[in-house]
Amino acid sequence: MDISSYIKTHIDLNYNEKQLPFTAKEKRFAKNSILTDYEVIEENIFFLKSGIVQVEINYNDVERILDFFFPYTFFCSYTSLLKSVPSDVKIVALNNCVVDVIKHTDLLAAYEHSLMANKLGRIESEKLYLRKVKHEKDLMTKSAEVRYGELLTEQPEIIKQIPINRISQYLGVRPESLSRIRKSIS
Amino acid sequence: MDISSYIKTHIDLNYNEKQLPFTAKEKRFAKNSILTDYEVIEENIFFLKSGIVQVEINYNDVERILDFFFPYTFFCSYTSLLKSVPSDVKIVALNNCVVDVIKHTDLLAAYEHSLMANKLGRIESEKLYLRKVKHEKDLMTKSAEVRYGELLTEQPEIIKQIPINRISQYLGVRPESLSRIRKSIS
Numbered sequence: 001m002d003i004s005s006y007i008k009t010h011i012d013l014n015y016n017e018k019q020l021p022f023t024a025k026e027k028r029f030a031k032n033s034i035l036t037d038y039e040v041i042e043e044n045i046f047f048l049k050s051g052i053v054q055v056e057i058n059y060n061d062v063e064r065i066l067d068f069f070f071p072y073t074f075f076c077s078y079t080s081l082l083k084s085v086p087s088d089v090k091i092v093a094l095n096n097c098v099v100d101v102i103k104h105t106d107l108l109a110a111y112e113h114s115l116m117a118n119k120l121g122r123i124e125s126e127k128l129y130l131r132k133v134k135h136e137k138d139l140m141t142k143s144a145e146v147r148y149g150e151l152l153t154e155q156p157e158i159i160k161q162i163p164i165n166r167i168s169q170y171l172g173v174r175p176e177s178l179s180r181i182r183k184s185i186s
Numbered sequence: 187m188d189i190s191s192y193i194k195t196h197i198d199l200n201y202n203e204k205q206l207p208f209t210a211k212e213k214r215f216a217k218n219s220i221l222t223d224y225e226v227i228e229e230n231i232f233f234l235k236s237g238i239v240q241v242e243i244n245y246n247d248v249e250r251i252l253d254f255f256f257p258y259t260f261f262c263s264y265t266s267l268l269k270s271v272p273s274d275v276k277i278v279a280l281n282n283c284v285v286d287v288i289k290h291t292d293l294l295a296a297y298e299h300s301l302m303a304n305k306l307g308r309i310e311s312e313k314l315y316l317r318k319v320k321h322e323k324d325l326m327t328k329s330a331e332v333r334y335g336e337l338l339t340e341q342p343e344i345i346k347q348i349p350i351n352r353i354s355q356y357l358g359v360r361p362e363s364l365s366r367i368r369k370s371i372s
Contacts, residue, residue, distance in 0.1 A: 059327050079319050082312050088323075111305070118304035119297070125311035126268050132318040133265050137274075139325065141245050 001072050003047050003100050011120050021114035022107050024100040029093040036091040042080035044101050048073055051097030052161060056090045056169075065170040067131070068094070068158055074124050094162065144173040145181045152185070187258050189233050189286050197306050207300035208293050210286040215279040222277040228266035230287050234259055237283030238347060242276045242355075251356040253317070254280070254344055260310050280348065330359040331367045338371070 001009075003024050008015050024047065029035055035053060036042055046053075048071050055067040055075070066089060069075040080087035081104055110117035138147055148171060151158050158167065168178040187195075189210050194201045210233065215221055221239060222228055232239075234257050241253040241261070252275060255261040266273035267290055296303035324333055334357060337344050344353065354364040 079316060082316060111308075113301075115299075115301045115304060118301060118308050122297075122304050122308035122311055125308055125315055129311055129315045129318060130265060130268060132315060132322060136318060136322045136325070139322070 002049065003102075006047065006072055007116065007120060011123055012116060015116060021110035021117045022102050024102050027099055027101050029097045029099065031093055031095045033093050034090060035093060035097075035099070036077045036080075036087055036089070038088065038090050039086045040080075041084055042077040042087055043104050045074055045076045045081070045104065045107060046091075047100040047102070048075065049098040049100060051099075052094040053097060054092055054094050054162075054166065056092060057088060063169060064172060065166055066135075068162060068170070070157060078128060094166070144171045144177065145184070147171055148178070148181050149185060188235065189288075192233065192258055193302065193306060197309055198302060201302060207296035207303045208288050210288050213285055213287050215283045215285065217279055217281045219279050220276060221279060221283075221285070222263045222266075222273055222275070224274065224276050225272045226266075227270055228263040228273055229290050231260055231262045231267070231290065231293060232277075233286040233288070234261065235284040235286060237285075238280040239283060240278055240280050240348075240352065242278060243274060249355060250358060251352055252321075254348060254356070256343060264314060280352070330357045330363065331370070333357055334364070334367050335371060 004015075004020060007020075026049075029051075035046060036044075038058070048069055050071055053069045053075060054065050055069070055077075057064050057066050075091070077087035077089050077091060079085070080089075107117065107121070111121060138150075142150075148167075151167070158170075162170075164178065165175055168175045171178065173181070190201075190206060193206075212235075215237075221232060222230075224244070234255055236257055239255045239261060240251050241255070241263075243250050243252050253261075261277065263273035263275050263277060265271070266275075293303065293307070297307060324336075328336075334353075337353070344356075348356075350364065351361055354361045357364065359367070
């Protein structure tokens with residue numbers, strides 16, 4: 001699925017423009033390569049066509065994983081992009097990835113006149129907002145055990161496709177604790 | 187400032203439509219009245235013209251304050267609105283408030299055809315996203331003392347206008363702890 005078909009399916013059923021209101025350029029990233037590094041200002045929006053990426057953050061010298069993105073989602077260092085500040089997250093290809101890349105400057109130009117670009121920007125911002133709310137709530141209310149149980153039922157693709165040490169970084173527990181949690185659940 | 191002048195200033199400098207793409211109806215709420223209650227599905231978007239509102243949440247029977255909104259901002263129980271699920275927050279007028287109310291159904295209809303409505307929705311979603319990111323980061327990295335110090339310098343209007351017991355609910359500390367923090371800073 002490319003951006004045009006994503007838009008037709010998820011943003012606007014009536015979308016039938018032949019041309020996107022911005023250019024999107026396919027790019028490949030090998031496993032473990034960095035799409036956006038700490039301290040750079042984000043200049044791109046990525047649409048993931050295949051592979052998995054992870055968003056890392058460093059809190060008090062502890063590396064945590066904030067999020068994983070799976071195919072057919074948009075991602076980038078969004079705070080850096082919106083505020084033009086150096087990124088405090090690092091985005092890494094967890095395996096070989098194919099993405100479509102949109103330049104931020106092209107998107108901003110499209111926002112000036114294109115209804116569809118604004119619809120897309122609005123709906124994707126809403127989705128990212130909802131992800132953040134869920135994460136905030138989970139952090140404030142749920143133990144790592146409960147959160148692992150929810151991953152099992154709600155996002156089994158994370159459990160199946162992502163190495164266990166990275167899942168422990170995502171849940172914010174040491175690998176030993178996660179082993180204990182997995183034993184107690186199974 | 188009403189919604190039209192807000193749009194002209196913050197969303198689109200060239201905005202000169204005489205009519206908004208949706209209706210906005212002025213409404214007054216007396217101090218302590220509830221704009222959106224727990225468990226209802228949010229049906230409105232509010233634009234705050236005067237007064238302050240607070241967003242409350244109940245975690246494990248502890249009432250916390252998630253956010254304060256000041257004049258010339260849009261607010262609502264946004265997750266409830268976007269997902270059509272019962273609200274898990276309560277929005278309360280901290281003093282007498284005047285708001286413009288937009289019905290969600292009207293906004294959805296405007297989203298179908300209006301560039302401006304989508305621009306507004308996109309930019310406001312981006313802002314709410316940035317607020318959430320800041321809050322998440324603050325919760326994960328900063329002590330109540332640091333967060334209080336930042337309120338003093340970055341959002342003095344909160345310190346000046348909001349009762350101290352509510353600030354302690356916002357910072358997630360007991361009132362005694364906040365007194366101690368204030369003494370140590372002054």
